[in-house]
Amino acid sequence: MNSLPLPTTTKLVFAGPLGAGKTSAIAAIADTPPVSTEMPLASGAIGAKVSTTVAFDFASVRLDGDTTLMLYGLPGQEHFAFMRPVVLDGALGVVLVLNGADGDTSAQCRYWIRALAEIDATLPLVIGVTQTDRNPDFDLTALRCLLRDEGLAAPLFTFDARDREQTAQLVRALLLMLD
Amino acid sequence: MVAGLADPAPAATYIQGEQRMSGDTSGGTQVLQACDAELNALLGRLPALRFASLSTVDGRAVLAAGRLTDTAVERVAAVSSSLLALGEAFARETAGSAYRHTTITADDGLIVVARVPSSRLRLALAVGCDHGGNLALLLGCALDSAAALTRIVDRAA
Numbered sequence: 001m002n003s004l005p006l007p008t009t010t011k012l013v014f015a016g017p018l019g020a021g022k023t024s025a026i027a028a029i030a031d032t033p034p035v036s037t038e039m040p041l042a043s044g045a046i047g048a049k050v051s052t053t054v055a056f057d058f059a060s061v062r063l064d065g066d067t068t069l070m071l072y073g074l075p076g077q078e079h080f081a082f083m084r085p086v087v088l089d090g091a092l093g094v095v096l097v098l099n100g101a102d103g104d105t106s107a108q109c110r111y112w113i114r115a116l117a118e119i120d121a122t123l124p125l126v127i128g129v130t131q132t133d134r135n136p137d138f139d140l141t142a143l144r145c146l147l148r149d150e151g152l153a154a155p156l157f158t159f160d161a162r163d164r165e166q167t168a169q170l171v172r173a174l175l176l177m178l179d
Numbered sequence: 180m181v182a183g184l185a186d187p188a189p190a191a192t193y194i195q196g197e198q199r200m201s202g203d204t205s206g207g208t209q210v211l212q213a214c215d216a217e218l219n220a221l222l223g224r225l226p227a228l229r230f231a232s233l234s235t236v237d238g239r240a241v242l243a244a245g246r247l248t249d250t251a252v253e254r255v256a257a258v259s260s261s262l263l264a265l266g267e268a269f270a271r272e273t274a275g276s277a278y279r280h281t282t283i284t285a286d287d288g289l290i291v292v293a294r295v296p297s298s299r300l301r302l303a304l305a306v307g308c309d310h311g312g313n314l315a316l317l318l319g320c321a322l323d324s325a326a327a328l329t330r331i332v333d334r335a336a
Contacts, residue, residue, distance in 0.1 A: 035272060037264035040301060042235035054238055055261040055268070079238050079257040 011070045011090050012174060014057070015116060016097035017108050018076035019049050021130040021161030023057050025097060026073050028167045030059030034071075054080060056087050061171075069171070085119050093124040093174045096154075097161065098143075100132035106146050113150055124177040125154040128170045132158045210335045211242065214328055218244040221324040227312035228320070229288070233328065234259050236294075236301040245307075259305040262292045280322065282314060289314050291321040297332040304328060 014022040026034050037055035057073030072087050074080075088094070094116055098108050109127065116123060127147075132138040140158065147154055155173045159166040218231040222244050230245030234256035243252045267278040280293035287310045295302035306321040 035268050037261070037268050039236040039238075039260060039264055042237050042239050042301075052237055054236070054257075054264045075261075077238070079253060080261065082254070082258065083261060 008065075008067045009070050010067065010092050010175070010178070011072065012093050012095060012171065013088055013091045014071065014073040014095045014097055015084075016074075016076060016112060017099055017102070018052060019046060020076060020097040020099040020108075022073040022076065022097045023053055025095070025128070025161040025167045025170075026057050026059050026071050028162055028164045029061055029171065030071065031061055032059065034059035034073075052077060055083060081115070084115065088116070088119050088123070091120075091123065092178055093126070095170050095174060096125055096127045098127060098129045100129040100138045100158065101134040103135075103137075105129060105135075105138065106142050109143055109146055110150065113147075113152060124174060125152065126170050126174045126177070127154050127156045128159045128161070128167075129157070130159060130161045207335075210332060213331045215242050215244070217324060217327050217331060218242055221306065221320060224320050225308060225312065225316055227308040227310075228306065228317070229309055230255070230305075230307050231324070232256060232259060232305040233295070234303050234305070236260055236263060236303055241302065255305055256303075259292050259303045262305075263294060263303045266292070267294075280318070280325075282318060284314070288312065289317050291318050293321050293325045295325045295328045295332070297329045299336045300332050302328070302332070 014026055016022055023038065035058040037053055037057070038051040039054045040051050041049070053073060053075045055075065059071045061069040061071060063069060074087055075083055096112055096116070098105050102108055116125070129143070140156065143156060147156065157170055159170060161167060214233060218233060221231050222228050228245070230243065230247045232243040232247065232252065232255045233241045235241060238257040238260035240252045240256035243255070247255060262281050266281045270276055270278040278294060280291055283290040288307055289312050290305065290307040292303060292305045295304050304321060304325045306317060306324070308317050
């Protein structure tokens, strides 16, 4: 049977904890407003955050030629862990978004690296840390040491998830790893 | 039988939602008791009904009745929330209109997930029956119960 002339697509997944900025990052680089499954937090606002992703975010970005990036975002909360293998199926890489304002970014990082590896240890990964300006104790070196200890050679950035260019830089880094 | 309902133990009610509902209402406990009574009444309406779960739209269990273990209650709440959100997104993206409910047909059972359209709290109701159930009856019971739960929650406002 002849194959269908489908356009080339690359599926990338944004993962990370609640409030790290996954939804904002996807919205920042999407060509059109993302498909959202945001629901209000029953426990009330967490800082400025009043809603959370409960299934996934989805948006696409058209690259040059016929290539389209399909961007998915995972829910950050643990009780939605069942969505991870569903959303990660077929993904070519992961942008791990960590919350630098959190007191223990290293613990977040370790948890998510291991959680993702349980699903697919071969997935290329780039790591972006947000909101580091809100944490004077944030230490990028500690994260680098952690990555080394975990045996992971992943590019590591700090970035503003609301900024299109900064978010695009992470995606470019991930795409370079796929080449 | 619907997955997660294999335990043949007698029906047991699980309540964990007091803080989730009483945190923003003075009559939270009474509301929960009334909702709990409604869920148990719902289970009595159809012999094939096996569980009813009430959760917040961000996936936290509020109440459940029927043959669900505590672990299953938490998981059903999370999945209900995801399904409801996907249903809302699907309705919005394709029809540009509001979501009402989702039905699932499994090999050995039926499930309905419906929004509880309270103006005060955003909740999801999931109801499941075994192979002896009928989708029309299940859907009717689920939507009637969602309306009843809405009245209970809104009355307390």
